[in-house]
Amino acid sequence: MTVLAQASDARVAAVDLAAATRAEKDAALLLMADRLVERADDIVAANAVDVANARTGGSSEAMIxxxxxxxxxxxxxxxxxxxxxxxxxxxxxVVRGSKLANGLELRQVRVPFGVVGIIYEGRPNVTADAAGICLKSGNSVLLRGSGSAMSSNAAIVSVLRKAVADANLPxxxxxxxxxxxxxxxKELMRARGLVDVLIPRGGASLIKTVVEESTVPVIETGVGNCHVYVDExxxxxxxxxxxxxxxxxxLSTCNTAESLLVHxxxxxxFLPMVIEELVAAGVTVHGDPRVAGFDGVVPATEEDWGTEYLSADIAVAVVDSLDDALDHIRRYGTGHTEAIVTESVVSARxxxxxxxxxxxxxxASTRxxxxxEFGFGAEIGISTQKLHARGPMGLPELTSTKYIVTGNGHTR
Amino acid sequence: MTVLAQASDARVAAVDLAAATRAEKDAALLLMADRLVERADDIVAANAVDVANARTGGSSEAMIxxxxxxxxxxxxxxxxxxxxxxxxxxxxxVVRGSKLANGLELRQVRVPFGVVGIIYEGRPNVTADAAGICLKSGNSVLLRGSGSAMSSNAAIVSVLRKAVADANLPxxxxxxxxxxxxxxxKELMRARGLVDVLIPRGGASLIKTVVEESTVPVIETGVGNCHVYVDExxxxxxxxxxxxxxxxxxLSTCNTAESLLVHxxxxxxFLPMVIEELVAAGVTVHGDPRVAGFDGVVPATEEDWGTEYLSADIAVAVVDSLDDALDHIRRYGTGHTEAIVTESVVSARxxxxxxxxxxxxxxASTRxxxxxEFGFGAEIGISTQKLHARGPMGLPELTSTKYIVTGNGHTR
Structure with missing residues (x-):
């Protein structure tokens, strides 16, 4: 079956799902949960196939x-x-509402997007998470997981689809x-009109490709070159x-700090202290000339300032002022999370x-x-773009809105 | 100067503009207004050049x-x-805010996008409107007007830039x-990272090109094949x-009705009445077979159902049920405005x-x-997409948000 055919089917399902009540959706979610547990042995058996293939293919222990x-x-x-x-x-x-001067009643209400596409890596738990978040927010979902998790994902989706149907949802x-x-x-990225939004989760190169090539609107997630600035x-x-x-x-999350800027x-x-503790924690410190003199510090290259290590490495620079720290972040940051440690309300502001x-x-920690942590209860990813959603995306971020205007034969 | 160089300059200006207070921005807007009036003769003279060129080029009276x-x-x-x-x-x-269980204070606050690009047609008044709306919302703006309004736009922008500088903003x-x-x-569409959002205003083909080719996030505006459904x-x-x-x-606005569906x-x-009045008002009625028998009705073709006429034409179809009307709209609508006239709360819901x-x-009228009309006070366009903004876009729709999390040395 082609992606476009699947997207068309998802679109039809989305119309019914958009009209489903919370009670109906929650009943489906609970049945999906029960069925996963009932069928856990089958899912684990299907997963064993993927794991065996990954071992044969020489995947790293972290990936496995x-x-x-x-x-x-x-x-x-x-x-x-x-x-x-x-x-x-x-x-x-209701996001906002008012009664206009002419008596028209205006309400802006949250509605599902319709069809959400998600591209993600070899983590089969994301399959159930994403399916659940989309269902709760009234959206159909097209799941494009990793080839490495094909057998696991097929088993999970089969169980979930059966549960949804048994709960009388599409x-x-x-x-x-x-x-x-x-x-x-590729097909998913060109399915404009059938797919309302595409969320790529994964490495920087995947996200870049999707952002550049997709005609479907994209929510960019994830790359985090986060800084901690320690103020005077x-x-x-x-x-x-x-x-x-x-x-x-x-070490491997997008909200992990990758650079330290010290006044x-x-x-x-402060520097001797923090370097000692970082080194003791097994972190390699890549320092600028003013830092490179300390024990255990390796010299930083230009590349270090822009790198999302996702490993036990940190780039450390000394800056002469808060504004210099801001300039450094403007140049190398990815717009994810930036932290300041300060006692000054002026600096904080x-x-x-x-x-x-x-x-x-x-x-507070970038983590x-x-x-x-923000209390949203669920998260589909962390947006690093400014359009639509920025930061951790919960259920409301998977919705659009619609204005409903009620009159009594009103004309202009 | 290249678009990229201009975008870079706009980006630098945006940092200061984002930090400007409302009072500073309002003072600039008032000075911009005064200067436009003071320099009205120069602006009208510059406009005369464009108008003369348009006449020579054979533009329609409506365009002129x-x-x-x-x-x-x-x-x-x-x-x-x-x-x-x-x-x-x-x-x-502050869009939302809370105190988390661990004592962290969370605030989600509105911030400007940064740099907004607007592509628009030969209406010089949009130049001042768009510049004002972007300035008020703290955004730098890159204005790409029509070639037909070059001289007018240059005069207007020159006056506005001088006023902004005199008001101590960039x-x-x-x-x-x-x-x-x-x-x-083309350059504007590829300026990802320098331009935060692109808003094309104008004809369907321009909007389609921008949506398909831009790597800068786009807010789609405008195309409206709006229906009025008259219920049983x-x-x-x-x-x-x-x-x-x-x-x-x-006749020529995106919220004008283009199709009528009658139960x-x-x-x-109802049909004889409405056809008589439409014809009397000079409207050509394109009817389906059940409508085509009435006086003054021309037969509708398949193309009529999907056409945004922007002229004194309307496509009229008879439908057997509310759900048939919904199916028709799902097939031909553009997601702009859809109206129902009904006395039934069940149908309305x-x-x-x-x-x-x-x-x-x-x-109520689609108009x-x-x-x-919604009471927003300003509008940069009407979004027909679901991401970020949907419907009329006022000042808040030209902003993103930022989470500010305040702790006292909090760690996970």
Whole structure:
């Protein structure tokens, strides 16, 4: 079946799904969860095929870990769906409303997009997550997973579609696209008019390709070259804590800090401390000339400032002022998360107003940019673009709006 | 100067403009308005060159009318800027906010996009409008007007830039792009990273080109194949009024009705009446077989159903049910404005929930889809896409948001 045919089916399903009540959608989510648990053995068996292929193909242990499903992990997927059922349904929420001078009643209400396309990597748990988030927000979803997870994804989607149908919602609201060929990605990117929005999740090169080639509107996610700036007079304890946590709490996420900028006045007091702790934590410090003299620091190249390492590396530069820090971030940042550690309200206000990023952390770890941490209950990704959604995207970000205007024969 | 160089300058200006207060921006808008009035003679003289060229080139009277400036029209442009000064500044508005369980304070605040590109037709008044709306919302603007209005636009932008500079805001926040060549449009569409959003205003083919070729995020505007559906049991007076107003109040706007769908039960009571009045108003009625028998009706072709006439024509079809009307609209509509005339709350609810459009009118003319009518005070266009903005776009639609998270050394 072609992507366009699948997209057409998804579009038909979306009309019914848009009209479904929260109760109907929640019942489907709970049934999807139950069925995943019931069929966990089959899903794990299907996953074993993918894992075996990955081992044969020489995938890294990290990739195999992300690919592997166990009974416990399937149960966690089911729990995710149950949590979605407990969240508010954004569809139908009145965003604004008023009565116009002529008596017309104006309401702007949230409506589903219609059909959402998601392109993602070899993490089969994303299949259930994305399907659930789209269903709860009233959208049909076209899932284009990784070729490495084909067998797992087919098993999961088969279970989910059956559950949706048994809950009297359209099974075609959840569809898996062919992951054996790049053609399905290409077709998806050209399905303007059938697909309302495309969300690429994954590496920088995939995202770049989709952003440049897609005629379907795209929400760009993920690349994060996040900075922590330690201001003049910053509290040393807070600064140490925020830097260490931002860099080392988890290395491979987009909200992990990749660069540290230190005010020149803090070179003697703070730099030795933070370098010692970073090195002790196993982090390689790439320093500019004013940092390179410290033990265990390797010289930074121009490339280091623009690199999203996703590894135990950090680039460290000394800056002469807050504005120099802002200039550095303007040049190398990716608009994801930028943090300042400061005791000065003037600095905090200036930084927050001037830095161009989805999230600004004042005396807090960059790792807090996350739908779960923000209390959204669910997250489909973190947008680094400015159009439509910026930062962690929860259920409301998967909706559009519609104006409903009620009169009594009103004319202009 | 290349578009990329102009975009870079606009980007630098945008940083300062984003930090400008409402008072600073309003002062600039008022000065811009005063200067337009002071320099009206120069602007009208520059416009005369464009008008003479248009006459030589054989432009239609309608096009020449849209192109022509008079002292009165320049004064109206100035008034538009003064009205903008009186509107609320969306920048800094807190969209949502909360205190998280760990004590972190979360605020999502409105921020300008940065640099907005606008491509538009030969209406010089749009130059001042667009410049004002972008300035008020804290955005730099790159204006790519029509070649036919080059001399007028150059005069207007020169006056506006001088006023902005004299008001101590960056003149480079307002820039006119070369309209003598298509290359400037191409460069603008590829200026991803320098331009944050592109808004094409104009004909369907321009919009299609930009949507398909731009790597800069686009907000699609304008094409409106709007329908009025007259339901079973509709009040005849209200139906007549809404149909006539939707079609004839102004012929060339995107919110003008282009198709009329009439429930089969209304063929004898309503159809003769509405056809008579439409014909009397000078409208050519293109009817399906059940309509074609009436006096003055020409047979509709398949093409008629999908046409945005922008002229004194209307396509009329009889449908057997509300759902058939919805199917027709799903097939031929452009997602702009769809109206129902009905006395039934059940029909009104069903139509509003099921029809896929930026605006749904219940017993009201399609002509109400308009930023001014909606009380927004300013409008940069009407979005027919679902991402970011849908329907009339006012000042808030020209902003993005930023999360500001404040802690006291918080870590995960």
């Amino acid at each position: 870990d992300r690919l592997t499903l166990t009974g416990e992990r399937v149960a966690a997927m089911a729990d995710g769906l149950r949590q979605l059922a407990a969240l508010n349904d954004p569809v139908g929420d 099974a075609n609201a959840i569809q898996l696209l062919d992951a054996s060929t790049r053609d399905s990605v 007079g910053a509290d040393l304890e807070k600064a140490l804590g925020v830097v260490l946590n931002s860099k080392t709490q988890r 020149a006045s803090m070179v003697e007091s 200036h930084f927050a107003a001037r830095v161009d990023a989805a999230a600004v952390m004042i005396n 807090f940019t996350d739908g779960g | 009318d849209r192109l022509t400036l008079t002292g009165e029209r320049v004064a109206a442009m100035a008034d538009g800027l003064r009205q903008l000064a009186a509107l609320n500044d969306p920048v800094g508005d 003149a480079n926040a307002i820039q006119l792009l070369d309209a003598s060549t298509r290359d400037s449009v 049991g509709a009040d005849l007076e209200k139906a007549l009024g809404v149909v006539l107003n939707s079609k004839t109040q102004r 089969a039960s209304m063929v004898e009571s 069903h139509f509003a929930a099921r029809v896929d459009a930026a605006a749904v009118m219940i017993n 109400f889809t308009d930023g001014g």
